[in-house]
Amino acid sequence: MKTIVLASGSPRRKTLLNKIDLxxxxxxxxxxxxxxxxxxxxEIVRTLAQRKAEDIAxxxxxxxxxxxxxxxxxxxxxxxxxxxxxxxxxxxxxxSGKTHEVLTGVTLIKTxxxxxxISQTTFVEKTEVIFGDLDPKLxxxxxxxxxxMDKAGAYGIQDPxxxxxxxxxxxxxxxxxxxPLHRFYNTMKSFAPDFLAHQ
Numbered sequence: 279m280k281t282i283v284l285a286s287g288s289p290r291r292k293t294l295l296n297k298i299d300l301x302x303x304x305x306x307x308x309x310x311x312x313x314x315x316x317x318x319x320x321e322i323v324r325t326l327a328q329r330k331a332e333d334i335a336x337x338x339x340x341x342x343x344x345x346x347x348x349x350x351x352x353x354x355x356x357x358x359x360x361x362x363x364x365x366x367x368x369x370x371x372x373x374s375g376k377t378h379e380v381l382t383g384v385t386l387i388k389t390x391x392x393x394x395x396i397s398q399t400t401f402v403e404k405t406e407v408i409f410g411d412l413d414p415k416l417x418x419x420x421x422x423x424x425x426x427m428d429k430a431g432a433y434g435i436q437d438p439x440x441x442x443x444x445x446x447x448x449x450x451x452x453x454x455x456x457x458p459l460h461r462f463y464n465t466m467k468s469f470a471p472d473f474l475a476h477q
Contacts, residue, residue: 280473285334285345290436290456295344298459307345309333319351320402323383328400331385339393342473345385348456350431352378357431366421366432370443374412378431380405380454384462386469399469403458405449407435412443 284291287306295302307330313322331345350357352373360366387398420439426432433440435447435454452459466474 279340281338281341282473283334283338283341283343285330285343288346288456290434291346294452294455294457294459298463302344305334305337307331307333311347319349319356319379319381320383320404322356323347323349323381324385324400324402325383327383327385328398331387331398332395335387335389335395336393338389339391341387341389341393342470343385343387343389344462345387346382346457348380348382348430348453350378350380352376352431359428359430360426360432363421363427366426367417369432370412370417370420370426371414373409373431373433373443375409377406377408380407380431382453382456382458384458384465386465388470397469399465401461401465403450403453403461405447405451405453405458407444407454408446408448409443410445416442 282300282302284302284304285307292304309329311326313325326347327345331343335343357369360369381402381404383402385398385400388396390396416439425434425437433443435444450458450460
């Protein structure tokens with residue numbers, strides 16, 4: 279029995295994959311997510327996505343494992359999830375009126391009957407996001423909801439407030455939410471068409 283496994287506990291990734299009627303199971307990876315600060319943003323998401331998928335792969339036979347990692351990059355620095363409300367406000371004001379990048383690395387791994395990795399592929403999707411000038415009152419109201427605290431860059435484009443921050447995007451909207459559906463589906467068609475066929 280072929281199994282598709284999402285190696286992530288992200289509720290947003292789960293929701294996005296449900297949008298394309300994919301039947302899958304969720305087994306979050308608990309692998310170490312530290313990285314070399316000298317790495318480029320693309321190298322970070324590529325490495326962490328691979329690490330997550332490779333962590334879960336040995337648990338499944340005839341599986342397709344999906345590992346993913348998303349970061350927000352601004353002025354050559356990485357904006358992680360905020361550590362406090364004041365940190366979230368600082369991050370958002372830093373992004374006000376400016377352009378930042380959202381990068382997601384996605385790794386797909388296929389396993390054989392004995393849970394061995396037989397093939398894998400990784401890609402990185404990048405989207406540019408342009409914020410308008412943010413009203414401090416709107417920022418404060420958003421941070422007060424607690425919603426920014428589990429999001430890299432301290433915002434979710436799909437949130438009511440987050441939607442008001444974004445003036446323009448260049449690239450895949452769903453990548454900013456947390457998973458690049460278009461690139462993923464087209465990669466699936468070439469890398470693992472048999473897993474799409476049984477859906």
